[in-house]
Amino acid sequence: MLYPDIERVLLTRQQIQERVAVLGEEISADYRGKELLAIGVLKGSVVFLADLLRVLTVPVELDFIAVSSYGSSSTSSGVVRFLKDLDKSVTGREVLLVEDIVDTGLTLKCIAEHLLSQGPAGFKVCALLDKPSRRKVPVKIDYLGFSVPDRFLVGYGLDYAGRYRNLPDICVLQREVYEGGK
Numbered sequence: 001m002l003y004p005d006i007e008r009v010l011l012t013r014q015q016i017q018e019r020v021a022v023l024g025e026e027i028s029a030d031y032r033g034k035e036l037l038a039i040g041v042l043k044g045s046v047v048f049l050a051d052l053l054r055v056l057t058v059p060v061e062l063d064f065i066a067v068s069s070y071g072s073s074s075t076s077s078g079v080v081r082f083l084k085d086l087d088k089s090v091t092g093r094e095v096l097l098v099e100d101i102v103d104t105g106l107t108l109k110c111i112a113e114h115l116l117s118q119g120p121a122g123f124k125v126c127a128l129l130d131k132p133s134r135r136k137v138p139v140k141i142d143y144l145g146f147s148v149p150d151r152f153l154v155g156y157g158l159d160y161a162g163r164y165r166n167l168p169d170i171c172v173l174q175r176e177v178y179e180g181g182k
């Protein structure tokens with residue numbers, strides 16, 4: 001076994017890098033002549049955001065928002081608490097929200113409403129992963145890395161109980177780990 005507690009690798013570091021490069025090209029083309037404010041959602045998006053930033057060819061500023069959703073660490077309750085707000089207002093800015101994974105959509109909906117209420121000039125969402133089968137509320141993802149099956153994923157920034165963020169690949173966590181058997 002490659003890593004302990006991992007069932008299998010779903011997306012290799014190479015697949016991720018290739019996809020991130022394509023996303024970077026698309027975003028850079030769409031924002032040509034504009035200045036972008038990329039907002040990362042802590043902590044899961046940091047690895048993706050760090051790679052994405054380096055393939056963007058337009059001027060880009062960076063800010064972060066931190067949220068926690070009430071509930072267990074493998075499911076989202078939909079009630080979002082803001083732990084860290086932005087350093088500066090997004091009013092009049094071209095905002096690109098960068099998320100690790102969209103599951104029910106509740107977290108993204110909440111953050112989007114919060115940012116849109118400040119009147120950005122533009123607002124788009126870039127998510128590395130999407131689990132469309134789990135959606136509870138409709139959300140628009142403008143730039144998507146991969147659609148993934150309904151399994152709990154870790155690695156490349158994604159954690160379970162604070163661990164596994166450092167794995168370079170995106171992996172399926174063994175069910176026993178989060179269903180309490182291990």
Ligand code: 5GP
Nearest residue numbers: 076102103104105106107151152153158159
């Ligand atoms: P939503 O509000 O869309 O249900 O949940 C989004 C958040 O749930 C993500 O930002 C992430 O923190 C967490 N999440 C959802 N699915 C997974 C997963 O498969 N692995 C990990 N590590 N987190 C997930």
